[in-house]
Amino acid sequence: MAVDRRIFLQETGKFLILTGVASVAFEHVLAGTAEAAENYHLTDHWWAMAIDIDKCIGCGGCVRACKAENHVPLEPFYFRTWVERYHVKPEDMEHPEVDSPDGGYDGFPERYAQGDGTKNFFVPKLCNHCAHSPCVQVCPVGATFESPDGVVLVDKSYCLGCRYCVQACPYGCRFIDPRTNTVDKCTLCYHRITKGLTTACCEVCPMGARRLGDLKDPKDPIHAFLRDHKIQVLKPQMATGAKVYYNDLDGSVR
């Protein structure tokens, strides 16, 4: 029997379809079934944080609590959250003087004089848990990811330590943990918020300047916060879908 074009195309088509179906089915077998989580449902949450710059007093409580809770190395150049002080001359808003002594771990020694015509304020910073994270996009192995409940996390057992994400983050929120040589960053205290607690930084903030919010919970006060204030995210022009919402964020803040 000679194979004519019709039979050849038919058989090739069958082969392609069958292998396609088989590989999709195999993928499902490999993925297994979803683990049953007792009280916490990934799809019921979409985590965010609200920061009220008008309230921050630069005490550094959040920085200390974050390091204690998450065992961040104590050397003053590893931070999951830190506080910056801005010193802005109103006529030269483009060039603010920014400092962050030890990330604000021990507070801020006075550097500026009262009534010198400048604007001074603190800006707490942390991972913005972007919905379209540049850091996640560049990870070559899938070690960092956006969780289904809106938190950007790192799979430390899978990270190669290639540092692509450290460079990709426009907010400088990642560092290489010297103990493991893998990347480390704010987890939005994922081990706490999934147990019904707030983050360590929010727990200790004496001013209530930072508050964890669940955007999928209609009763969460974050909705009122976003509605009642003039809100901005950091670097909105980068379209990262940042979910750390600042009240009264000055235009000089980078």
Added chain:
Amino acid sequence: MPALDKDKRHLYRLAVLFAAGILAFLGLRAVMVPKGFGRYGFFRAGALTDIRSLPISYAGRAACADCHSDIVDMRKGSLHAQIGCEACHGPLEAHAAAPDTTKPRLPNGRALCLGCHLENVAKPASFPQVDPKEHGDAGPCTSCHNPHHPEIS
């Protein structure tokens, strides 16, 4: 089935080679790709459980209120009422888990108070700030102020 035609045999050989290649690929992938990878996205689903199971250090103010309701009552209506207990007393999950064996340290009053209340032009103007050289007599803040209800009536 008649013997394979000479001009068909090479096609079957090719098909067998392809099948073996695909099987080898699938087998290798099953070994090399971790369990749960791809369930929620391009990552290992088990990482979520790993991170969730990390231990906590800060118990949260609700845990404190379970036993220390007297302090909760004392703080009511004060300017310090909204401050979490562990903001001053430090991480206390160990104490909450074993109240009898693990005791919290008493905070160092003066340094702790000044950590927030030391004058600084970058602080919001409405926030009560002091110059320790002018305010008080260099003694402990607690000789005048009760930290759980700092207003002097």
